[in-house]
Amino acid sequence: xxxxxxSAKQLFVVVVLxxxxxxxxxxxxxxxxxxxxxxxLLGMVGGITLFLVYHRLxxxxxxxxxxxxxxxxxxxxxxRMLALLYxxxxxxxxxxxxxxxxxxxxxxxxxxxxxxxxITILMITISYAxxxxxxxxxxxxxxxxxxxxxxxxxGFFLIIFSGLIHLENLKPMVENGWMPIIKTTLRETLNFPxxxxxxxxMLLPYLNKxxxxxxxCISGMVLSGINITIASVINVATLGVDLFxxxxxxxxxxxxxxxxxxFIERLDVLFMLYxxxxxxxxxxxxxxxxxxxTADLFHFKDYRKLTLPIGTIVLLAAMFxxxxxxxxxKEGLDVVPIFLHWPLQIMIPVLLLVIAYxxxxxxxxxxxxxxxxxxxxxxx
Numbered sequence: 001x002x003x004x005x006x007s008a009k010q011l012f013v014v015v016v017l018x019x020x021x022x023x024x025x026x027x028x029x030x031x032x033x034x035x036x037x038x039x040x041l042l043g044m045v046g047g048i049t050l051f052l053v054y055h056r057l058x059x060x061x062x063x064x065x066x067x068x069x070x071x072x073x074x075x076x077x078x079x080r081m082l083a084l085l086y087x088x089x090x091x092x093x094x095x096x097x098x099x100x101x102x103x104x105x106x107x108x109x110x111x112x113x114x115x116x117x118x119i120t121i122l123m124i125t126i127s128y129a130x131x132x133x134x135x136x137x138x139x140x141x142x143x144x145x146x147x148x149x150x151x152x153x154x155g156f157f158l159i160i161f162s163g164l165i166h167l168e169n170l171k172p173m174v175e176n177g178w179m180p181i182i183k184t185t186l187r188e189t190l191n192f193p194x195x196x197x198x199x200x201x202m203l204l205p206y207l208n209k210x211x212x213x214x215x216x217c218i219s220g221m222v223l224s225g226i227n228i229t230i231a232s233v234i235n236v237a238t239l240g241v242d243l244f245x246x247x248x249x250x251x252x253x254x255x256x257x258x259x260x261x262x263f264i265e266r267l268d269v270l271f272m273l274y275x276x277x278x279x280x281x282x283x284x285x286x287x288x289x290x291x292x293x294t295a296d297l298f299h300f301k302d303y304r305k306l307t308l309p310i311g312t313i314v315l316l317a318a319m320f321x322x323x324x325x326x327x328x329x330k331e332g333l334d335v336v337p338i339f340l341h342w343p344l345q346i347m348i349p350v351l352l353l354v355i356a357y358x359x360x361x362x363x364x365x366x367x368x369x370x371x372x373x374x375x376x377x378x379x380x
Contacts, residue, residue, distance in 0.1 A: 047194020
């Protein structure tokens with residue numbers, strides 16, 4: 001792994017930007033209609049619970065990434081297979097996120113530009129950041145964090161002063177009962193974006209104060225969850241339920257409606273600027289985790305040698321994982337949660353924690369037995 005260290009503040013910033021990512025751009029939990037914000041909050045609570053599992057594994061092995069300690073928990077060969085599975089998962093999700101942002105760009109502003117050209121330019125930029133190391137990514141995240149929040153505050157007040165918010169669109173609450181909300185939580189918001197914190201099992205060893213990992217990550221998840229919830233409430237209150245459900249990018253539709261004093265309008269640039277920042281951070285985190293995971297698993301002395309080949313794989317995955325945007329979205333909603341997110345974000349980490357806990361208990365009992373035998377021998 002890279003010999004890098006980041007501060008607790010930098011970790012917090014990266015978590016916030018990572019979690020917000022594309023979740024704030026798309027119609028997250030739109031299947032819950034006007035109750036989307038409830039599904040998001042429930043997903044955040046479930047995601048925090050999952051992170052406590054990830055953090056406990058980090059406490060057991062504070063100096064090791066997931067790809068290393070999984071081998072200590074379940075054995076070398078099974079552990080290497082699981083480590084490789086997680087590396088492929090990180091590459092695949094990096095490709096999905098890259099495709100998400102590429103499709104968004106071609107659908108909104110670069111309508112006549114080939115998708116391959118846009119995502120290639122983005123990957124070149126991200127690859128350069130990966131070459132410079134995780135500390136550089138964290139520092140860039142600090143700058144982006146300020147820019148994002150200035151834009152968010154400006155956009156929030158402009159929407160309010162434009163008179164676009166109609167809170168009656170949020171009623172009636174829980175119109176169809178809790179079952180649709182719970183289904184949306186389990187199928188969508190638990191895994192995306194909150195369950196994606198599994199990638200930070202590769203990054204927590206870089207924290208210069210490991211004891212602050214839990215509070216910083218959970219604080220980042222809570223802040224990002226609140227931000228996504230506010231965005232969802234504003235989208236529904238501005239667009240109405242029908243348009244919120246049908247719009248592929250509700251936030252863009254909301255921002256496009258801003259018109260103040262017949263002077264301030266067409267603020268799509270705010271949306272596009274956030275789009276580039278979010279795309280950069282989210283793809284970079286998954287991409288970097290795949291690179292250092294591969295270097296760790298196959299014992300590369302310099303992870304930078306893997307940047308180009310893995311970046312190429314991510315780019316090809318993004319381009320060829322689906323023939324069109326509708327197929328890409330359908331795969332993301334129907335296939336990925338069941339066959340990838342649930343096993344790799346929930347089932348395997350919980351099982352790893354149980355095995356690690358049992359191993360620790362057995363080791364402690366064995367140590368006590370050895371001490372007792374030593375004492376009996378001395379007495380004899």
